[in-house]
Amino acid sequence: xxxxxxxxxxxxxxxxxxxxxxxxxxxxxxxxxxxxxxxxxxxxxxxxxxxxxxxxxxxxxxxxxxxxxxxxxxxxxxxxxxxxxxxxxxxxxxxxxxxxxxxxxxxxxxxxxxxxxxxxxxxxxxxxxxxxxxxxxxxxxxxxxxxxxxxxxxxxxxxxxxxxxxxxxxxxxxxxxxxxxxxxxxxxxxxxxxxxxxxxxxxxxxxxxxxxx
Ligand code: ADP
Ligand code: NI
Numbered sequence: 001x002x003x004x005x006x007x008x009x010x011x012x013x014x015x016x017x018x019x020x021x022x023x024x025x026x027x028x029x030x031x032x033x034x035x036x037x038x039x040x041x042x043x044x045x046x047x048x049x050x051x052x053x054x055x056x057x058x059x060x061x062x063x064x065x066x067x068x069x070x071x072x073x074x075x076x077x078x079x080x081x082x083x084x085x086x087x088x089x090x091x092x093x094x095x096x097x098x099x100x101x102x103x104x105x106x107x108x109x110x111x112x113x114x115x116x117x118x119x120x121x122x123x124x125x126x127x128x129x130x131x132x133x134x135x136x137x138x139x140x141x142x143x144x145x146x147x148x149x150x151x152x153x154x155x156x157x158x159x160x161x162x163x164x165x166x167x168x169x170x171x172x173x174x175x176x177x178x179x180x181x182x183x184x185x186x187x188x189x190x191x192x193x194x195x196x197x198x199x200x201x202x203x204x205x206x207x208x209x210x211x212x213x
Contacts, residue, residue, distance in 0.1 A: 002048050005082045009055040012078055016059055024058055028123055028132070032057065036119035042186040045111045049088070052079075053095040054116045060096070072096060105181050118187035121178045126194030129175055130201055137167030144168065145209065171202055 010030075017026040036054035040047050058064065059074040068074045072093050079089045091112075098108040099117040108114050124132065137144065143166045151169035165173065179195040182188045 005084070006048075006051050006055070008082060009052060009078065013055055013059060016074070020064060024061060024064055029055060029058055031123050031128070032116070032119045035122055036116045039115040039118055039184055039186045040112070043111055043115055043184050045115050049091055049095070049112045050115050052088075053092045053112060054119060056092060057096050057099060057116060057120060061100075107183060111184075114183035118182050118184050121181065122187055122190055122194065125175055125178050125191060126197050129194065130198060133167050133170050133175065137170070142167055145205070147209075168202070168205065171198060 010033075013029050014026050017024070017029065020026070033051060033054040036050050037047065039045075040050040056075040056078065059078070060068045060072045062069040065074060075093060075096060076089060079092065091110075095108060095110065095113040095116055098106055098113050099120055108117050123129065134144070136142075143149075145166050145168035149164065149166055149169065151172040152165065153172055175198060176195065179188075179191040182191050
């Protein structure tokens, strides 16, 4: 029964994200789903809640679906159609509300929320994180890098979506901070290597950029 709901959720997000290429595509959701499940097993969290929340975590994202964002209409509608009870629906919605990063770090109140938030953040770092950052930057007409634009490490809710920055700056403004925001031991360990991958990348990028004539 629960297995079927998870399969239906997979089908639902696949269809919903069919034309989404900005870094929040189906494959992002699918990677978060797999990683969150792996973390949940290690952390002994409720696997069904983690699977469902991770699959639905971006279906009402403010950037992709601003009109359903506030009340999480897509996620609620899907869960009602699956005849899930009110308790489960409320739990999943509260996890989705708690996990997003808007310039401010919020620690989820449940272990299930912690697993999903960690998985979502792990997908923003490492080799895949690098690829996603440049996909997002291209999609938002941002420069790869501009040495005249200083980075702003003091990110707040107000300036987080500030247009006048570059993708390389995004590493300093957000991505290098994520390693220290991991909730679970499992994710902390995975984050160490992914963070190193990004640091090596930036180091090489700067070497290539600053070539002497
Ligand atoms: P979340 O997955 O928590 O909703 P975002 O929507 O902020 O995170 O970001 C989605 C992806 O786009 C992430 O991989 C993130 O690093 C990247 N991204 C977000 N903002 C920027 C930016 N200003 N420049 C480059 N990449 C960005
Ligand atoms: Ni996400």
